[in-house]
Amino acid sequence: MDERTRRNHLLVWLLLLGLLGLNIASSFLDLGIFNPILTTAVAALQAFIIVTFFMSMRSAAPVPRIAAAAGFFWLLLMIGLTLTDYQTRFEDIALGRLASKPGWEAPAAGRVPNPLSESGYSPVSRPPTLAAAAPDAASGERVYASVCILCHARGVGGAPRTGDKAAWLKRSEQGVDTLVDHAVNGYKGMPPKGGHPELSEQDVRNAIGYMLYAAGIQSPRR
C-alpha cells in the first residue's frame, strides 16, 4: 500500500469530518429556509467525496459511473416531479384566481395555507369491526361543516358570517382564547358549543381556526 494513496485517504477522511462539523455548526445558526438547503448540500458534497475517492469511482469504467449517476438522477427526477404536485396545491383559492375572482379575498400572498396542516379525520385507528365505533372528534373544517355551518353560513342570530372579514377581524382582536371561551360556554345568541355537547374544546378551537382562516385572517393573536 504505497504511502501516497494512504495519505490521500487520510486527507479525504479529515475533509469528511470537517464537513460534518460544518454541518452541525450550521444548524446552530437560524438561517430560515437556508438551513435545510445548506445541510443537504453539505451532505451531497460528502456523498460525492465518498463516491469518488472511497468507492474508487475516479478510476472506474464509464458504465459503472453511469449506473451510479442513474441512481441519484432518478431519485431527483422522482422528487422533482412529485413536488410539481405538492408545491402547486393551492386548492380552491388559487383555482379561483385561475377562472375568476375568488369568493373571499385570498389570504396574504405567499403563505397559502396547506390544508394538509389542518387535517385530521376520524376513523378508529385499528381496522373497524362490523359495529364500527363512532368516529371521534373531526377536524376544524369538518366540525364547521357538520355543526357551525347551521348558523355561521348565513349569520343567523347575529353570528359572524363565514368569510365576513370585518366581523371576524373585530372579534379576533379579543384573542382566540376568549373566542374559544365564549364558544364553549355560550355567548349572547350562541348555545354552549353550538348545541353540540359532545364536541371537545379542541374541536371548537379547530372550528374557530377554520372560520378565521376562511375569513382571511392568517395569524390571530393568542
Add this chain to the structure above:
Amino acid sequence: MAGMDAVSDTPLLPQASTLAERVDALFFTLVGVDVVMVLVLSGLIVGFAVHYRRGARVNRTTDAPETKTEIVWSLGLLAVFLAIFVWAAHLYVEEASPPNNALEIHAIGKQWMWKFQHQNGRREINELHVPLGVPVKVVLATQDVIHSFFVPAFRVKQDLVPGRFRTVWFTPSRIGRYHLFCAEYCGLDHSRMRGRVIVMEPAEYEAWLADVSAEPSPAQGEKLFSSLGCIACHGAGSKVAAPPLAGIFGKPVPLKGGRTVIADETYIRDSILTPEKQVVAGYEPIMPSFAGRVNESDLTRLIAYIKSLSGEEGRP
C-alpha cells in the same frame, strides 16, 4: 338502495350538464382519430401482408427511405396529439375552477353511503337534489377511506381524500334522475355505495329545500336504519350481540343493574344519543353514541320505523 327505480325515459348516457357536451365533443374527436389511425395501420398491415404474401410474384426491390418517413410520421402524430392535449388541458383547468357564485352543498362520504347537507341545513342520504341551470359546487369530505364522487351524466368525478376538502362543480342542464357512483374502491359494499342526483326546476327545488319538516315516514326511517349502520348489529342474522328491536315498543325492557323501563319514544331517543346510560340486561355496552350524527328529523324517522317494527302504526 335496492329499490332503485330504472329510469326509462333518459337515454343510456344523457348529457345532463353544460360540461357533458364539451367532454363528449373531445372524446368523440379522439375516438375519431383513433379509428382513422387503426384503419390506416391495419389497412397497411393487411394490404402489405396479402400483396406481398410468400409466392406472389411482385416487385420486391427495397428503396424506402427509412428515417425520413419515420420522422414525418412521428412529427405528424405529435402535432395531432399536442392539439388534443391543449384542448383537454383547457377543459380540465376550467372543470377544476368553480365559479364563486356557485350554490355550495356539503357532502360527506362514509363507508358505503353519501350524506349531503344543503345550505339551510337540510340533510339527505344517498340522494342529491340540485336546481336546473344553477352552478352547484359540492364540497367533498370523507370520514374514513378514499371515495370518489362520480356522476356519469355530468361527466364529473373527484376523489374524496381523507384529511382534505375536495370540490367538484357542475351546472345541471337537464331535468331527471341520474346515477351517482362511488368510483374509488372503498371496501365491502363499494358497489352498493350508489345514489341518485335529481335535477329539478329551480322553483321546485326551492320548495323542496324549504320543506324541512317533511313527514317522518317509517320508510325513510328504514333507509336511515341501514345507512347509519344500525342494521349491522340490530338486523336479523347479524353476528353482533345486540338487543332485537322487533316488537319492543311500549313493552318493559329489563336493564343491567335491575331497573326496568318502558321502551317509549324517549327511551329509544336516549338509547340512540347516549346508549351507555341504559344498557339492556345481558348485553355489553358496545353501542356507539350517534349524537352529532343524527339530527331531530332523523330521530323522529328512526323512532317511527322502530314503532312500525312492533306493529304500532307510526304516524302516517
Add this chain to the structure above:
Amino acid sequence: MAYRNAIPTPPGAEAKPAPQFDSLRQQYEADTLGMWIFLASEILFFGGLFMAYVIYRAAYPEAFEAASGRLDLLLGGINTAILLTSSLTMTLADDAVLPRNRKALIGWLAVTALLGTVFLVIKGVEYSVEFAAHLAPIFGRPFDFPEPHTEQARLFFSFYFALTGLHALHLFIGIVVVLIMLALAIRGVPRLEAKVTIAGLYWHLVDLIWVFVFPLLYLAAHHG
C-alpha cells in the same frame, strides 16, 4: 483502489475465471458493474422514504423542527463520525489486498466491523432513551409531545424509526459481509481483491445513506 487496469495474474496460483467468463478482467468488470447497479437500486429504495420525508417536512416545517429538536444531536454526531471513519478503514483494508499485506487487511477489516457494531450500540442507546421518553409511536405505545404539534410529531417519529431502522438493518448486513471477508482473509484464501472491493462498495453505500439521513433528521431543528 486495488484493481485499476490489467490484472497481473499473481505468480504461482493459476487464476481461472468462472465458466461463463473469458477472462478474469471481464469477470471483475461484471462483478463491479453488477454491484453498482444494485447500489443504484438501493439508492432508489431509500429514495422513496427520502421523498416522503421531504414532502412532509415541506408541509409541516414547524412540527418537524420541534420534533427533531428532541433527538440527541451529540450521539447522532458521534455516530456519523464513526461511520465516516469506518468508511476510511474499509478503504484502507481495500488498499491492503493487492500488495498482499494480510496483517493490515485483517486489522482494518476488524476495525471496520468493530466501528459498525459501536454504531449499532449507540443507536440502541438512542432508541432506549426515546422509548423511555414516550417518543416511539410503535405498537400503539403512548406518545406524548407538547400540544401544538402532537400529531405531526408522531409522523416525524414514524419516519425517524422507519429510516434509522432500515439503515440499521442494512448496516447489520454490511457487518456480516465484512466479517465473512475477515474470515476469508484469516484463512488466507487467495485472490480476495474482487470480493473485498465489492464488500467495500456495499459498506460505503450504507455510510452514504447515513450521510443523508443525519442532516435530514437530526439537523432539522434550530439548536442553540
Add this chain to the structure above:
Amino acid sequence: MTADISVRKNYLNRDYSIASWLTTIDHKRIAWLYLVSITAFFFFGGAAATLIRLELATPAGDVVETETYNRLFSLHGIVMVWFFLVPSIPATLGNFLIPLMIGARDVAFPRLNLLSWYLYVIGGTFTLAMAIAGGVDTGWTFYTPYSSLFANGQVVLAVVGVIVAGFSSILTGLNFIVTVHNMRAPGLHWTRLPLFVWANYATAIIMVLATPVLAITLLLIALERIFGIGIFDPKVGGDPVLFQHLFWFYSHPAVYIMILPGMGVVSEIITCFARKRIFGYDGMAFALLAIALIGFLVWGHHLFVAGESVYAGVIFSLLSFMVAVPSGIKVFNWAATLYKGSVSFETPMLYALGFVGLFTVGGLTGITVAATAVDVHVHDTYFVIAHFHYIMVGGMVMAYFGGLHFWWPKMTGRIYPDRWGRIAAITIFVGFNLTFFPQFVLGYLGMPRRYHTYPDEFQLLNVLSSAGAPVLAIGYLLPLVYLLYSLKWGPVAGPNPWDAKGLEWQTPSPPPEHNFDRLPVVTQEPYAYGLPKRDSDAARS
C-alpha cells in the same frame, strides 16, 4: 431422425434428476423453471378472471358473496401483474435466449439467476398462503388508508409476497444489464444487437430503477399495519395521495416492463416471417429506450382525479402524450417491415400481427385517457380496464404466445402442429375482442370498476363481455395441449426450422449445455433477410 436427438447430449437430457433441475445454474433450465411456474400462476389468475366474468353476467351479486368478489379481483390483479406479466417474457424467453443471441455461454451471474427464481417461488408461496388464509380485498393497488387502516384481509402476507417477487425482478434486471454490457460475442456491436436483446435491456433498466420504490412503498404499508406507525395515516397528517405517487412511480414503468419485451419478440417474428430486414432498426432501438425513459415521467396521469393539483395534472398529461411518439414509430415500422417482404402466416406470425393490431388499439385508447378532461370521466371505469387489458392481454400475452411458438423448436427440438396453433391464435383473437371491446362502451357509459353489483341498464354489454371469456379461456388452453403433445410426438426440428437469422439459430436445438461448440463471430447486421441491400455486403440469404 429421432435417434439423433436422444444420442446427442443437450441441456435437457444431460441429467433427469430433480436435484439437477432444482440446483441448476444453466440459464436454459432456469428459463424452463420459470416457464412452468409462470404457466401455473397464469391459469390461477385466469380462473379468478373467469369467476369474475361469470359473476358480472348478472347485475345482482348472485354467484359469490361481495366479500369473495372483492378478494377475487384483488387476487386476479396481484397474481397476473407480479406473477405472470412482469416476469413472463424476460424470465422465460429472455433467460433462455439472451445468452444465445449474444453468443455467450451463460448470463453474467448464473447463481444469482437461480436465486431470482427461488425468490419468485417464495413470493408466490406467500401469495398462495395469503389466498388460502382468506385473501385481501384492497385491489392490486393497495390504496391507503383502506389497505393500511381499514382492510381486514391478509394485507401483510400479500405485501411481503409482492416485495419478495419484486427483488426477484430486480435481480433478473441486474443480470441482463451486466450480461448485455459485458458478454457480447466478438463483432456484436450495439448496432448489431437483435431487437429482442434491446427490448430486454430497456426492460431491465426499468426493473432495476423502478422496483425498489415499490418495495419501500409496500414495506411502509406492512410497517403501518404491524407497528401502527402512521406514514400515510391522515389522522397524523399523512397524505394518501403521497402513497399513490410512490405506488404509481413504480407501477407505470411496470406496465412498460410488461410491454417492451413483447415488442422485442414481435420485431423478431415479423422480420423472420416477412423474410425482410426490419424497417428503421435505429428508430426501433431508440424507441425502446425512449419508451423506457419517458415511462418514468408520466405516472401522474393515474392521479388526475385523485387529489393531485391541476398544474401537476396538466404537466403529467403533456408528458404522457410524449410516449405516443416512440410507440407510433414502433407500430409504423412493423407495418413498414411487411412492405416488399414475402409474408407467410405460420402461428407465430398470426400472434405477432394480432399483437400489432391490438396494441395499436390499446395504445391509442391510452392516449385518449391521457387527455385530462376525458380521464376525469372515464377514470376508474371499465374504459380504463379495457385499455390496459388491450395492452396487456392483447399485446403482452399475444407476444408471449408468439415467442413461445417461435422458439419452441429451439427450446425443445420439437415442432408443434401448426394447424392447431393457428386455430388457437384465431380463437384467442376473437375471444379477446369479444370480451374486452364491449368494456370500452361500458366504461364510457360510466360503469365503475371493481363493482360486484351494477345498475340493470349495463347488463347487455356485461353479458357480451362475459360471453367472450370462455372463448378466450379455450383459446389459452389449446396451446397447453398441443405444445405438451409435441414434446413426445412432434416431428424433430433441425437447428433452424424457420430459416431465421440470429445467433440462437446457429446452434443445434435443443442447444448443448454450453450453448455454442465454437464461439460465434458476428459479421453482419442482425436481420439480413431477403434481397441483399444495394450497398452493404451481400448477405448470405
